[in-house]
Amino acid sequence: MKNYWQKIQLTAALSVTLLSSIVYCPALWALPVGLKTASIQFTSPPPPPDRGAAGDRGGAASRGCGSGNESLMALVPVYEQAVKQEQKQAISVTKVWGLTTVTHPTFWFFVPYNKSSIAAIEFVIKDESNKPSQTIYRTAINSPSNPGIxxxxxPETTTALEVGKMYHWFFKVKVNCNNQQPAELEYVEGWVERVKPTSSLAEAIKQATPQQQVVLYAENGIWHDALNSMAKLRLDKPKDASVMADWTSLLKSVGLEKLAQQPLISIQN
Incomplete structure (x- = not known):
C-alpha cells in the first residue's frame, strides 16, 4: 500500500507542467479516509509559475482604529517565490492563491474595525484571462457589528468558476478612524482557482465525516474547501474543544494562528 501511494504521488508530481500565469492546474490525489492526524496541516501545492497570482493577504500596520491594533486580513495561504528576470537579479514575489473544487466558493476575511469606523465594504472577483478583464461579481458587504471573521x-446566480482558470479577487474596506479626515481605503487581494478532484479523492470526500473532509481537503492542498468546511464545523459546534483545536491547527499551518480566537460573525447581505 505504501508503495502504491508513493507511486501515485510521484506520478502526480511529474505531471505538473509550467503553464501560463493565468491557466494553471496542479495535480491532486486522495489520501485514505481513515487517516486522522493529531493536527490538521495544510499541504501547499506548487504555486503558479512566473508572476502569476501576485497579491496581498494583509498584515500591514493598522490604521489605528482596529481591534488590538490588528489589520485587515484574508484567510488564505501566501507563497514567497523568487522570480528570475532576463539579465537581472531575481526578485521576490508574494503570491496569494488558493484552490477550490466548487463552482461558487466562499471566502473568509478578518475585519478588525468597529462598525462605527467602517464607511463601506466591497468584494469583487474578476476573470483576467482576457483583456479587458471581466467582473464576475461585485457586491457591497454589510459591516459586521463587531471586529471578527x-x-x-x-451566489449561485453568478457565473460558475471554470476548472483550470484563475480568478482575481479583491476585498476592500473604507475606514474612517478620524471624522475630521476622509475615509481611507484598506484592501487585500489574491487569486482562486477551481480544480477537479480525482475520482478517488471525490469518493473519499463523499464517504468521510465532516472533520475527515477537512483533513482530505487540507492535505490535498484545497485551501478554500478546507477552510470553509472547518468554519462550518466551528459555527455548528462552538464549544467543541476538538473542533477548536482543528481550526487553530489549520490556521497555524498557513501562519494565521493569531486569528484563531477571533469570533466568526454572520452578516446579512
Whole structure:
C-alpha cells in the first residue's frame, strides 16, 4: 500500500507542467479516509509559475482604529517565490492563491474595525484571462457589528468558476478612524482557482465525516474547501474543544494562528 501511494504521488508530481500565469492546474490525489492526524496541516501545492497570482493577504500596520491594533486580513495561504528576470537579479514575489473544487466558493476575511469606523465594504472577483478583464461579481458587504471573521460567498446566480482558470479577487474596506479626515481605503487581494478532484479523492470526500473532509481537503492542498468546511464545523459546534483545536491547527499551518480566537460573525447581505 505504501508503495502504491508513493507511486501515485510521484506520478502526480511529474505531471505538473509550467503553464501560463493565468491557466494553471496542479495535480491532486486522495489520501485514505481513515487517516486522522493529531493536527490538521495544510499541504501547499506548487504555486503558479512566473508572476502569476501576485497579491496581498494583509498584515500591514493598522490604521489605528482596529481591534488590538490588528489589520485587515484574508484567510488564505501566501507563497514567497523568487522570480528570475532576463539579465537581472531575481526578485521576490508574494503570491496569494488558493484552490477550490466548487463552482461558487466562499471566502473568509478578518475585519478588525468597529462598525462605527467602517464607511463601506466591497468584494469583487474578476476573470483576467482576457483583456479587458471581466467582473464576475461585485457586491457591497454589510459591516459586521463587531471586529471578527466574516465570509463572502459567490451566489449561485453568478457565473460558475471554470476548472483550470484563475480568478482575481479583491476585498476592500473604507475606514474612517478620524471624522475630521476622509475615509481611507484598506484592501487585500489574491487569486482562486477551481480544480477537479480525482475520482478517488471525490469518493473519499463523499464517504468521510465532516472533520475527515477537512483533513482530505487540507492535505490535498484545497485551501478554500478546507477552510470553509472547518468554519462550518466551528459555527455548528462552538464549544467543541476538538473542533477548536482543528481550526487553530489549520490556521497555524498557513501562519494565521493569531486569528484563531477571533469570533466568526454572520452578516446579512
Amino acid at each position: 466574516i465570509s463572502v460567498s459567490l
